[in-house]
Amino acid sequence: MASPxxxxxxxxxxxxxxxxxxxxxxxxxxxxxxxxxxxxxxLPEQIVSNEQLNQDYGFxxxxxxxxTGIRERRYALPEQATSDLxxxxxxxxxxxxxxxxxxxxxxxxxxxxxxxxxxxxACLVQSKLGxxxxxxxxxxxxxxxxxxxxxxxxxxxxxxxxxxxxxGGDCNSRILNPKDQGTFxxxxxxxxxxxxxxxxxxxxxxxYQLGSDGSGAHLLQKPAGGSRxxxxxxxxxxxxxxxxxxxxxxFKWAIRILTxxxxxxxxxxxxxxxDISLMIAHQANIRILKAATDVxxxxxxxxxxxxxRYGNTSSASIPIALDEAYRENRFKQEKISYNLSIxxxxxxxxxxxxx
Numbered sequence: 001m002a003s004p005x006x007x008x009x010x011x012x013x014x015x016x017x018x019x020x021x022x023x024x025x026x027x028x029x030x031x032x033x034x035x036x037x038x039x040x041x042x043l044p045e046q047i048v049s050n051e052q053l054n055q056d057y058g059f060x061x062x063x064x065x066x067x068t069g070i071r072e073r074r075y076a077l078p079e080q081a082t083s084d085l086x087x088x089x090x091x092x093x094x095x096x097x098x099x100x101x102x103x104x105x106x107x108x109x110x111x112x113x114x115x116x117x118x119x120x121x122a123c124l125v126q127s128k129l130g131x132x133x134x135x136x137x138x139x140x141x142x143x144x145x146x147x148x149x150x151x152x153x154x155x156x157x158x159x160x161x162x163x164x165x166x167x168g169g170d171c172n173s174r175i176l177n178p179k180d181q182g183t184f185x186x187x188x189x190x191x192x193x194x195x196x197x198x199x200x201x202x203x204x205x206x207x208y209q210l211g212s213d214g215s216g217a218h219l220l221q222k223p224a225g226g227s228r229x230x231x232x233x234x235x236x237x238x239x240x241x242x243x244x245x246x247x248x249x250x251f252k253w254a255i256r257i258l259t260x261x262x263x264x265x266x267x268x269x270x271x272x273x274x275d276i277s278l279m280i281a282h283q284a285n286i287r288i289l290k291a292a293t294d295v296x297x298x299x300x301x302x303x304x305x306x307x308x309r310y311g312n313t314s315s316a317s318i319p320i321a322l323d324e325a326y327r328e329n330r331f332k333q334e335k336i337s338y339n340l341s342i343x344x345x346x347x348x349x350x351x352x353x354x355x
Contacts, residue, residue, distance in 0.1 A: 028268035030207050034153045035199030037163075038099050040092025041192040041323040042085055043074045043310060053185055057178055064185045069286025073188030073311035075173040081115040083124040085191035086169040089319070090129060093193040099163065104195070106161040107135040108152045110144030110168040110315040113175055125167065133165070141220075142282055144168055144315030149194070153205060156196050167193040168315035175222055177242035186285070187243075188311035192319025207269040209261055216253075219246040251288060258292040273298055278330050283307040283317045304330060 049072040050061035065071055076085060086109055094101050107129075109122035114137060122135035140147040145168030155161035169191030176184045224240035225231045231241060258281065266272055273296055281289055286307055293303055304325045313320060325331065 027211065028207055028209055028265060030205060031150065031153050031157055032201050032204040032206065033199055034156050034196055034204045036194045036322075037197050038093040038096040038195035039193070039319070039323040039326055040089050040094070040096055041190065041316075041320040042088035042092065043190045043320070044076045044080060044085065046075045046077055047072055048075050048188075050185065057181075057184070059181050059185055063181075067285075067287070068186060068311075069289075069305075069307050070185065070311045071308045073185075073309075074190055076171045076189045080171070082111050082113050082169050082171045082191070083115045083121045083128065085171065085189065085316075086111075086121060086125045086167045086193070087128045089169065089191035089193040089316075090125060090165055090167055092323075093165070093195050094129075097195070099195055101129060101131060103163045104129075104131050104165050105133050106152060106155055106164040107131065107133050108138060108148040108164065108166050109135070110138045110140065110148035110166075111170050112139050112141045112144065112314065113170045113172060114139075121169070122167075131165075140315070142284065142312070142314045142317065145192070145318045147210070148315075149196070150205065150208065150210070152196055156198060157204075162197065164196045165193060166196060166319075167191060168317070168319045170314040170316055172243075172312070172314055175241070175243050177239050177244075179239070180242070182247050183243055183245050186312050188313050190310060190313040190316040190320055192316050192321075192323055194319060194322065207265045209265055211257075211261075216249070219249050220244070251285065254284065254288045255291045255295075258288065259295045262292075262296060276302055278325060279303045280318065280321045280325060282312075283310065283321060284312045 050059070050064045050070070053059040053064070054061050076082075094104075107122045107126050109120070109125060111121050114121045115124055120135060120137040122137050126133055126135040138144055138148045138151060145166070148166050148168065152161065152164035152166045156164050171189045172187035173189050176187055178184055220243075222241070222243050223229055224235040229235060229240065235241065262279075266275070276298060279293070279298055279302060281292070281303070283289075283306060286305070289303065289305065289307075293300070304321055306321055306324055310317075310320065
């Protein structure tokens with residue numbers, strides 16, 4: 001399949017003259033001196049295949065796979081909420097390295113599908129784990145885990161936290177419109193977690209880039225349920241409580257920001273594509289990943305994908321992939337791993353060095 005033609009300088013939105021562009025200041029930063037000391041992930045037991053979606057909603061299984069690379073996804077059970085998925089992932093991260101739970105003094109949860117508006121999902125997880133820790137949520141959709149990770153890493157690097165628990169988790173199935181074949185099959189539920197502590201100066205975030213572009217907010221949003229459009233029967237009748245996405249615009253923007261960000265972070269770190277031992281990108285669409293790796297000439301054996309089994313798990317995507325790659329021994333000592341998470345308006349790339 002040929003890679004789509006992408007204007008690397010800018011991407012038009014809805015045929016208008018307004019464009020989504022990366023900031024002129026590359027804003028490459030570094031945060032050495034931290035390390036990941038535990039990883040864990042949790043996927044709900046309920047497996048929903050493309051064939052099941054065909055039976056339930058009439059969606060074409062072949063179309064889903066050909067357009068996205070997804071064969072199945074996981075859905076939370078009716079009695080489960082985001083905090084439950086996060087709790088299980090956290091337990092596994094804690095047991096991964098026999099880390100005493102009482103040493104955790106900070107909990108940061110990335111989610112855009114919280115159990116409720118308040119209290120925060122992080123507070124609910126803190127209570128479930130019985131921790132004596134500060135706790136807060138970060139809402140940055142598919143980029144959420146990366147924003148949460150850099151936030152927690154700052155606390156650890158500055159001595160404000162000794163051991164931080166960072167979790168990305170979402171129950172996407174609760175905000176999807178079953179009448180929308182363009183978005184409903186793309187997403188799944190899950191959670192992943194890491195524990196961050198102080199490390200050597202040779203470890204940590206050797207280069208990273210944060211970014212945003214809120215000018216295209218209408219291209220990926222859940223309009224109803226906030227302070228601008230409080231939920232009402234009228235809005236529910238219009239399906240405004242569900243996630244809405246302009247897939248074509250998101251697709252083009254994602255490829256451009258993925259390739260540009262990788263090149264910029266590599267250059268800032270004095271590296272090139274050959275130095276990448278493993279690329280772990282946000283698992284959104286196989287065509288996005290394939291197009292970007294083709295442009296960058298990154299071979300398939302140096303990328304990690306689990307999209308076919310889980311779909312897009314939003315803020316859980318990166319930590320689930322990290323955990324699975326680690327357990328498959330995909331990390332090589334003294335090498336660099338590149339992790340990128342993107343949603344329509346937030347992106348974050350890190351070069352992570354580990355021992």
